Amino acid sequence: xxxxxxxxxxxxxxxxxxxxxxxxxxxxxxxxxxxxxxxxxxxxxxxxxxxxxxxxxxxxxxxxxxxxxxxxxxxxxxxxxxxxxxxxxxxxxxxxxxxxxxxxxxxxxxxxxxxxxxxxxxxxxxxxxxxxxxxxxxxxxxxxxxxxxxxxxxxxxxxxxxxxxxxxxxxxxxxxxxxxxxxxxxxxxxxxxxxxxxxxxxxxxxxxxxxxxxxxxxxxxxxxxxxxxxxxxxxxxxxxxxxxxxxxxxxxxxxxxxxxxxxxxxxxxxxxxxxxxxxxxxxxxxxxxxxxxxxxxxxxxxxxxxxxxxxxxxxxxxxxxxxxxxxxxxxxxxxxxxxxxxxxxxxxxxxxxxxxxxxxxxxxxxxxxxxxxxxxxxxxxxxxxxxxxxxxxxxxxxxxxxxxxxxxxxxxxxxxxxxxxxxxxxxxxxxxxxxx
Amino acid sequence: xxxxxxxxxxxxxxxxxxxxxxxxxxxxxxxxxxxxxxxxxxxxxxxxxxxxxxxxxxxxxxxxxxxxxxxxxxxxxxxxxxxxxxxxxxxxxxxxxxxxxxxxxxxxxxxxxxxxxxxxxxxxxxxxxxxxxxxxxxxxxxxxxxxxxxxxxxxxxxxxxxxxxxxxxxxxxxxxxxxxxxxxxxxxxxxxxxxxxxxxxxxxxxxxxxxxxxxxxxxxxxxxxxxxxxxxxxxxxxxxxxxxxxxxxxxxxxxxxxxxxxxxxxxxxxxxxxxxxxxxxxxx
Numbered sequence: 001x002x003x004x005x006x007x008x009x010x011x012x013x014x015x016x017x018x019x020x021x022x023x024x025x026x027x028x029x030x031x032x033x034x035x036x037x038x039x040x041x042x043x044x045x046x047x048x049x050x051x052x053x054x055x056x057x058x059x060x061x062x063x064x065x066x067x068x069x070x071x072x073x074x075x076x077x078x079x080x081x082x083x084x085x086x087x088x089x090x091x092x093x094x095x096x097x098x099x100x101x102x103x104x105x106x107x108x109x110x111x112x113x114x115x116x117x118x119x120x121x122x123x124x125x126x127x128x129x130x131x132x133x134x135x136x137x138x139x140x141x142x143x144x145x146x147x148x149x150x151x152x153x154x155x156x157x158x159x160x161x162x163x164x165x166x167x168x169x170x171x172x173x174x175x176x177x178x179x180x181x182x183x184x185x186x187x188x189x190x191x192x193x194x195x196x197x198x199x200x201x202x203x204x205x206x207x208x209x210x211x212x213x214x215x216x217x218x219x220x221x222x223x224x225x226x227x228x229x230x231x232x233x234x235x236x237x238x239x240x241x242x243x244x245x246x247x248x249x250x251x252x253x254x255x256x257x258x259x260x261x262x263x264x265x266x267x268x269x270x271x272x273x274x275x276x277x278x279x280x281x282x283x284x285x286x287x288x289x290x291x292x293x294x295x296x297x298x299x300x301x302x303x304x305x306x307x308x309x310x311x312x313x314x315x316x317x318x319x320x321x322x323x324x325x326x327x328x329x330x331x332x333x334x335x336x337x338x339x340x341x342x343x344x345x346x347x348x349x350x351x352x353x354x355x356x357x358x359x360x361x362x363x364x365x366x367x368x369x370x371x372x373x374x375x376x377x378x379x380x381x382x383x384x385x386x387x388x389x390x391x392x393x394x395x396x397x398x399x400x401x402x403x404x405x406x407x408x409x410x411x412x413x414x415x416x417x418x419x420x421x422x423x424x425x426x427x428x429x430x431x432x433x434x435x436x
Numbered sequence: 437x438x439x440x441x442x443x444x445x446x447x448x449x450x451x452x453x454x455x456x457x458x459x460x461x462x463x464x465x466x467x468x469x470x471x472x473x474x475x476x477x478x479x480x481x482x483x484x485x486x487x488x489x490x491x492x493x494x495x496x497x498x499x500x501x502x503x504x505x506x507x508x509x510x511x512x513x514x515x516x517x518x519x520x521x522x523x524x525x526x527x528x529x530x531x532x533x534x535x536x537x538x539x540x541x542x543x544x545x546x547x548x549x550x551x552x553x554x555x556x557x558x559x560x561x562x563x564x565x566x567x568x569x570x571x572x573x574x575x576x577x578x579x580x581x582x583x584x585x586x587x588x589x590x591x592x593x594x595x596x597x598x599x600x601x602x603x604x605x606x607x608x609x610x611x612x613x614x615x616x617x618x619x620x621x622x623x624x625x626x627x628x629x630x631x632x633x634x635x636x637x638x639x640x641x642x643x644x645x646x647x648x649x650x651x652x653x654x655x656x657x658x659x660x661x662x663x664x665x666x667x668x669x670x671x672x673x674x675x676x677x678x679x680x681x682x683x684x685x686x687x688x689x690x691x692x693x694x695x696x697x698x699x700x701x702x703x704x705x706x707x708x709x710x711x712x713x714x715x716x717x718x719x720x
Contacts, residue, residue, distance in 0.1 A: 041720045083519050083591075086685070093685045094692070238718060246711045253704030260700055264693025265491045268594060276595035276682070277587075286641070306456045313456070320449055327445075333438040373464050380457035384450045391446025395439045414719050421720045 002219065005234040007035045032215060038237035039244055040225035040410055042419035046120075047223070047244075048251030049113035054211065055252060056106035059259075061204050063099040071151065073197035075190040078153035079278045097267040098259075103145050104270045105259050107293035110138060119352060121340030122224040128332040129217040135328055137210050142294070144203040147196040149291055150188070154275030159288045161188040161196070167301075170315045187281055226420025227413045228340025229406065236410040287370050295367030296360055297321050300386065302371055303379040320383070327390050334390060337398035343420055344404040347397050351389065359385045473628035477618050479638040481598035481605040484672070488600075488679050492694070494687050495680055497529040502659050503677025504528060506670050509657050510650050511589060512543070514581060516569035519590035520681050523563040527684060535563050544568045582633040584646030593675070594682040600675040602639065607671035609639040610649040 009030040011017040020027055030036045070089050072081040085092035114134070117123055123131035146164060150157045165182050169175040184191030222231055231237055238244075262269065270292055274285045290298055304317035327334075342349040362382045369375040407413035414421070487496040504525065507517070522539040526532065545558035546568045561568060569588075571577040578585055593599045613624050613636035624643075630636045634644040651667045659665050679686070 041718060080519070087519065087524075093689060097689075238720075242714050243718070246707070246714045250704065250707040250711045253700060253707045257697065257700050257704060260693065260696045264689055264696060267689070273595050273597055276591040303453055304456055306452075306459045308452055308455060316452055320452075323445070323449065327442070330438055330442060334442050336439075373460065373469060377457055377460050377464065380453045380460065384453040384457070387446050387449040387453075391442040392450070395443060419720060 002031060002036065003038045003222065003231065003234075003237065005237075006031070006038050007239055009034075009036055032219065033245070034241045035239040037219065037240040038231070038234075039223050039240050040231055040236060041238045041243075042225050042227065042410055042414055042421040043223065043244065043247075044226055044421050045247075045251065046112070046116040046226075048248055049109045049116060051248040052109040052251060052255045053106065053113055055255065056102060056109055057204065057207060057211070059102045060099065060106060061208075063095050063102060064201070064204065067095050067099055068201065071197075073151065073194050075153060075193050075279070078151065078193060082152045094263070097263045100271065101259065101262040101267060103148065103291070104262070104293065105255070106141065107145070109255065110141065111293075114138070115357075118356070119342050120224055120226060121228050121335075121337075121342070123332045124335070124338075124340050125332065126221040127218070127224060130214060131332060132329060133210055133214040133217055135325070137207055137214060139325065140203055140207045140210065144200055144207065145291065145293065147200040147203075149275075150193065150196045151200065152275060153193060153279045155277045155279060155283070155285050156272045156275040156288070158188055158279035158281065159285055160290055161192060163288055164290070165192075167318045167321075170312070170318045172315070188279075224340060225410060226341060226343065227407060227410055227418075228344070229410055229413070232409045233411075289368055292364070292368060295365070296363035297324055297367070299363040299367035299379040300324050300383045302367075302376065303383040305376065305380075320387070324386060327387075331390065331394075335394045335398050337401060337403070339403040339406070341420065344406050345397075345401060346404060347401045348394070351393055351397065355385065355393070356389050359389065473625055474641065474643060476620070476622065477624060477628070477638050477643055478641060479605070479609070481601040481639060482608075484601045484604050484675075486600055486672075486676050486679060488676065488683075488686055491690060493690060496676065498661055498663075499673050499676045500528045500680050501530070502657075502661065502663060502665075502669075503673035503675070503680075505659065506651075506657050506674040507589070507677055508538075508542075510670075511674065512567075512570060514570060514577075514586040514647075515589045516571075516586075517567040517590050517681060518569060518588050519566070520684075521564065521566045522561060524684060528680070532563070539563050539565060542568065544570055547572070582646060584633075586647070589678060589681065591682045593678045600679045603678055604671050604675040605639040606637060606645075607651055607674070608668060609637045611636055611638060 009020070009024075009027040011020045011026070016026060019025070027036075067085065070081065070085045070092065072078060082096065085096050087093075089095075117131060117134070146160070150161045161183075165179050165188070168182060169179040171178060180186060182192075183189075184195060222237075225231075272289065272291075289295070298321075301317045301321040304313045304320060307313050308316070337345065337348070339345055342352055359382045363379065363386065366375050366379040366382065407416060407418060410419065413419040487494060487499065507515075522535055522542075525535050525538060530538065539561040542561050546561040546565045548557050548559040549555065550557040571580060574585060593603060596602045598605070613629050616624055616636065616638070618638070624636065628643055630644040634646055635648055636643060637645045651670045654664065654666045656667075657665045657670055663669060683689075
């Protein structure tokens with residue numbers, strides 16, 4: 001599962017030789033994230049986010065396990081147990097703020113990771129399985145984050161749980177029984193809180209398992225790169241360690257700086273004040289909104305306002321919201337262009353920067369805005385573009401587009417200064433690239 | 437095949453969304469939204485500075501003690517503080533003996549049981565007790581307050597948009613509904629005039645709040661440090677106190693944060709140099 005010129009693991013110490021003969025775990029690590037994994041030499045900083053997502057998962061699991069030692073999953077005391085963590089548990093405030101903001105950081109880096117894949121065509125053959133497993137991780141993350149947000153049992157926890165499980169009631173005939181079955185009752189209560197806690201503890205480990213598969217699948221063809229050209233020889237690659245461990249070390253520092261700034265100086269910036277009010281089934285908040293990372297999908301959900309024929313608007317909204325994610329599973333077959341990197345795809349690139357990116361940002365803003373005009377009309381416009389982008393525009397572009405001339409190899413591109421390893425040299429994208 | 441199905445599904449969603457958009461647009465044009473009184477009269481919190489603001493913010497202990505006095509003598513008549521224990525007050529600069537005195541002299545005793553009969557009873561509070569609520573339960577609370585429920589104040593500055601500035605604005609924001617004019621010079625419409633037992637306050641989302649103006653005159657609370665207790669000063673002090681009740685670990689959060697940021701800046705700088713050093717000979 002590697003290039004023939006990959007460096008071979010040679011144990012230096014007799015003890016390591018002894019281990020290697022019996023259970024070659026050091027060899028596995030060496031080949032996966034050590035010098036035994038040759039990586040294209042021209043990766044730019046957008047390739048940092050995979051490692052950062054792994055770091056975010058590790059932070060979440062560690063802080064989560066310690067928080068669970070003081071948290072009580074019972075609707076009667078859950079809210080107060082969280083406040084006890086904040087007030088009386090040693091450094092409990094740090095653990096809880098790290099966990100709450102860690103979820104946001106996890107989503108930030110995963111979103112950047114996904115958009116890296118979209119821009120540089122990392123979902124295309126032969127890396128379809130990497131993309132599909134990544135989407136499975138993303139779905140698991142959404143489920144985990146949603147259930148985690150319910151655990152403090154504040155107002156938004158309760159009403160968020162009610163709205164999201166209510167989506168299942170849109171299914172014809174069996175919807176209501178499914179919602180009652182999921183919640184273990186007619187409204188979120190102790191039964192729902194307990195099962196959410198159980199699953200919230202389980203799913204991160206499932207995510208870790210799928211990450212192993214994700215990396216395994218990645219190591220079969222090796223990493224993509226900003227030119228999208230396959231590796232042709234030893235001159236195109238450098239060993240992962242020390243080259244990319246050093247680059248990821250710097251990325252990790254920047255990640256932690258942003259993370260620490262949130263935890264220590266704006267810990268509630270990304271949260272909602274209503275979640276500091278204990279859950280109250282008799283008092284509905286004025287605006288029920290999920291956490292920010294669900295806003296684009298929440299905007300799509302609420303954009304369907306008219307029943308069409310026999311299909312109720314609510315059902316269409318639910319179908320559209322799930323389709324908005326599910327369609328990404330078909331992307332490798334919707335986009336038939338053999339060219340991966342957008343740097344050589346002039347039309348796709350325009351639609352990426354001026355179509356998809358503004359649309360997703362706008363939907364994100366609109367999902368957090370109240371459900372009134374003109375926000376709803378704007379959501380309808382941008383949601384329509386979102387579906388059109390993936391289901392109509394991309395298939396058409398991949399048929400009519402004439403790609404720009406491409407360098408012969410990665411090394412060729414590097415020598416011409418067109419490797420895309422720094423953002424400024426990647427032709428016209430410099431002005432529009434986010435400062436990530 | 438995938439692309440044909442994809443285009444059909446795409447056209448379906450786009451069509452449904454455009455139909456929704458057109459229908460919404462027709463409604464929007466034919467029945468323009470009427471501006472509600474809440475929209476026209478609601479004010480955002482005033483600009484006000486607290487010592488706890490900003491990345492190096494800390495608590496002004498004199499102010500917290502003044503704010504605590506306002507809470508004890510005014511707010512605590514109706515509002516509970518169920519997450520704060522008397523022992524926590526040592527963080528305000530009170531000595532152990534002072535905290536003990538505050539606990540035993542608290543106007544409401546702590547609930548207890550009679551050790552001989554097991555019947556419900558009360559006893560004076562000790563520092564380990566949480567501050568006892570003014571009413572035994574929600575029904576009693578509503579019965580005494582014209583059916584409105586005074587919220588618990590422990591987390592109030594984190595559970596409202598605007599935080600402490602909102603509390604300060606609300607406490608100093610009561611206006612006479614008969615003479616009030618908003619920025620456009622409009623008077624409050626008749627249907628938005630406060631009903632029985634309600635009080636006009638443009639900083640409150642509904643405009644009319646069940647709480648009567650709690651801080652009304654200079655000297656309502658006598659400060660131990662000699663500060664003149666104007667309404668503005670009392671509102672400021674109690675807002676600062678409520679920042680502390682909601683976030684008692686704010687100071688250690690800020691000081692830890694500064695140390696962590698300095699450490700991370702050095703770490704990131706070294707990581708940058710290591711990265712540049714390792715890549716120095718490799719064109720990429």
